[in-house]
Amino acid sequence: MRDAEEPATAELSRIRAEIDAVDERLIALLADRFRLTRAIGRLKVDNDIASVDPAREKIQIARIRRLAGAAGLDEDLAETVLRTVIGQVVVDHEDMRRRSADDTQDQE
Numbered sequence: 001m002r003d004a005e006e007p008a009t010a011e012l013s014r015i016r017a018e019i020d021a022v023d024e025r026l027i028a029l030l031a032d033r034f035r036l037t038r039a040i041g042r043l044k045v046d047n048d049i050a051s052v053d054p055a056r057e058k059i060q061i062a063r064i065r066r067l068a069g070a071a072g073l074d075e076d077l078a079e080t081v082l083r084t085v086i087g088q089v090v091v092d093h094e095d096m097r098r099r100s101a102d103d104t105q106d107q108e
């Protein structure tokens with residue numbers, strides 16, 4: 001029994017190491033995305049542009065669903081992940097807006 005389990009344990013460890021590497025890439029990509037959305041947030045705050053752009057989001061969701069389908073990934077899952085990320089971006093932009101307004105008030 002023990003001998004039969006060992007290859008499975010080794011395979012489990014090998015796959016988990018691959019998962020850890022993928023997670024590392026995911027985090028790096030997410031950090032890249034937030035660096036870009038922070039730049040957009042700065043532009044939006046400075047030019048008084050709304051944080052949420054529903055038309056843009058509609059295009060993004062349709063695109064991500066298409067990409068997920070082509071990659072054999074559940075389209076609803078892909079949409080949920082993107083909506084979660086975008087939701088957090090909007091929170092981030094609103095924080096930037098609040099901080100910017102506070103700074104302006106402090107200077108008055």
Ligand SMILES: O=C(O)C(=O)C[C@]1(C(=O)O)C=C[C@@H](O)C=C1
Pocket residue numbers: 037040041051052053054056057060085086089090
């Ligand atoms: O493209 C923008 O205008 C953004 O603010 C970025 C972003 C996104 O995270 O992709 C976030 C909020 C908007 O509603 C749409 C898209």
